[in-house]
Every structure is written in structure tokens, then in C-alpha cells.
Amino acid sequence: MTIKSGVIEGFEGYSQFSSLEEFNHHLEMWLAVHKHDFSKGELVGLKRLSRFAAKIPGVSNAKIGTVLKAIHEEYNELGISRSTFKRMIIKASNLGIFTVYETERKNGSQSSNLYVFNRFPINEPPEKEKMNHHIKTINPSETKTIKNNKREETSLQQAPEDHLFVSDRIPKPFVDMARYFFPSAKAIEEFWKMTTIAAYKNNQENEPDSILSVSLDSFNQLVRKMKSNVTVKNPLAYYTGILNKKFQEIYFSDLFEMEF
Structure with a gap:
């Protein structure tokens, strides 16, 4: 059958x-780390697609x-091409x-794709299955039987809400990431303090x-090290x-581009 308006509710379990x-x-958080991996047109496409993912988050x-x-329509007749979107x-x-x-209709013909946004990998790298862009096939009529796959909160996420x-002044994406491992407000502020100091030392203080x-990228690297067999005696210094x-x-990349 043709997917009609409202059928999106059938995918709520995803x-x-x-x-x-x-x-x-x-x-x-995804965009903070990977924004520069996309061209301007691709970024426009990604952000617009995310707005179509609001009814079912x-x-x-x-x-x-x-x-x-x-x-x-939004950009006054200046859109992006289908190839850019793909x-x-x-x-x-x-x-x-x-x-x-x-997705496929009852007669087996292909329908529009289903895009399921993943959580930013705060506690662990993305699962291999999610990192693989191999496209899977599902039948919308079967989605009612799919269990809700919202991830259970880990013990780290159940820490006291001191981070509130x-x-x-500290960006919320950074707080959201750091609080899983260092729920203390003082600890989070210390990490961000070192961030601003490092940015100032390297002439990046005006580049939010x-x-x-x-x-975010540095904190991710710290977490990966902490999860390895190597003991991190001073996480703040390592970060x-x-x-x-x-x-x-x-x-130095900026200097090179300026031919300084």
C-alpha cells in the first residue's frame, strides 16, 4: 500500500x-563534531531533514x-540538488x-526511505550496525510489532543532577556530554575553563x-582513553x-591558509 500521512506514527518504535x-x-552534538565533514549544501539538507523528524523525535x-x-521555498528558489542531498x-x-x-508497499514496490537518527555516542562508539550505511528493508505493516528501542539509562546517567x-556560559552540548562522566558542576566548569584557556592561547577565543x-572531540577522545586498559591518572590534564x-x-592550518 502507499504510505499515507499519519502512518509515521507506525514507526514510533524506532x-x-x-x-x-x-x-x-x-x-x-553530532553537528558540533562533524559539521565540517559536510559541504554547505549538504548541511542545509541534513538540517532540513531533521525538521521532518519532529513529529516522532x-x-x-x-x-x-x-x-x-x-x-x-525556504531559500527563495535557491535550493540544493538531489545529488547533493544523496x-x-x-x-x-x-x-x-x-x-x-x-520501506516497501504491500505489492512489494519501494516506498520512501525511513531515516532513523541515532543518539550521539556519549558512553560508547556507535554500534557497528549503525555505522554501516548498508540499507535495510522493512515493511511498514510490521512496525507495530517492533519494540521501543530507546536506550536504558546507564548508572552514569543516573548520577546526582548537580550538573543542573x-x-x-557553558554550551549545553558540552554539559550534556560531560555530565555522564563527571556529574559535578565544579568538575564540568573546570573542564570548560581549560577549554577557554587553550582556545585563548591559540587565538581561537573568538571562534565559538x-x-x-x-x-566535544577532545572529550570524546578522553572518554575512549578512560575506557581502554590505560589508566588516566589526571583526566583534566589529559583533556x-x-x-x-x-x-x-x-x-597552524589558519596560518598556512593566510600564507603567513
Whole structure:
């Protein structure tokens, strides 16, 4: 059968988010780390697709043509091409931002794809299955039997909510990530303090997007090290070392581009 409006509710079991706000927070963290992996046109396509994933947080089965038309209208007849949108889909699925499923009608013919946005891997790397962009086939009529796959909260996520008292000067995506491992407001603020110091030392203090991206990437690297067999005696110092290295790379890259 042809998927009609309203059938999107049948895919509710695929949502990994309890609310639209939670979905938006995870998407912000994905973009903070991977925004520069996309061209401007691809980024426009990704952000617009995410807006079609609001009714069921993180789930969309909008047709490509529908998304492109919305972009075309929003940007006053200056949209993006279908090929650009498809490149975005491949990149985003390879990065693990979302998983693509094919859907089929009762007669076996293909219908619009289902895009299921994944949670940002705060506690663990994306599952191999989600990192693989191999497209799977599902039948919409079978989705009613699919169990809700929202991830259970881990013990780290159940820590005291001291993070709620963190300074509002610290970007929420960073707080959301750090609180799982260091729920103390003081600890989170110390990590961010070292972030701003490292940014200042490398002439990046006026680049908020760059600061957030580097901080999330550096914190992810710290977490991976903490989960390995290597003991991290001083997480803050280790994190600061990663920050300085990454900011220095950006600094020298900027100098090279300026032919300084």
C-alpha cells in the first residue's frame, strides 16, 4: 500500500529519543563534531531533514522531493540538488548520525526511505550496525510489532543532577556530554575553563563554533582513553593536552591558509 500521512506514527518504535528536546540536543552534538565533514549544501539538507523528524523525535520518512521542495521555498528558489542531498545521506549514515531503511508497499514496490537518527555516542562508539550505511528493508505493516528501542539509562546517567547548576556560559552540548562522566558542576566548569584557556592561547577565543567542536572531540577522545586498559591518572590534564594539540593544528592550518 502507499504510505499515507499519519502512518509515521507506525514507526514510533524506532525513535531513540524520549522528547524532541532530547533529539535536538543529540543532533547539536553530532553537528558540533562533524559539521565540517559536510559541504554547505549538504548541511542545509541534513538540517532540513531533521525538521521532518519532529513529529516522532528522530524519525522521518519524508520523500527526498518533499525535503528539496521545502528547501527551495525556504531559500527563495535557491535550493540544493538531489545529488547533493544523496551525498549528505551517504555521509551522515557512514558517520552514524542516522540509519537508513527502505520501506516497501504491500505489492512489494519501494516506498520512501525511513531515516532513523541515532543518539550521539556519549558512553560508547556507535554500534557497528549503525555505522554501516548498508540499507535495510522493512515493511511498514510490521512496525507495530517492533519494540521501543530507546536506550536504558546507564548508572552514569543516573548520577546526582548537580550538573543542573552549571554556569549558563557553558554550551549545553558540552554539559550534556560531560555530565555522564563527571556529574559535578565544579568538575564540568573546570573542564570548560581549560577549554577557554587553550582556545585563548591559540587565538581561537573568538571562534565559538570551533571551540565547541574541539571540546566535544577532545572529550570524546578522553572518554575512549578512560575506557581502554590505560589508566588516566589526571583526566583534566589529559583533556587539556588533547585540547592544546587540536587548537595548535587549527592555528597552524589558519596560518598556512593566510600564507603567513
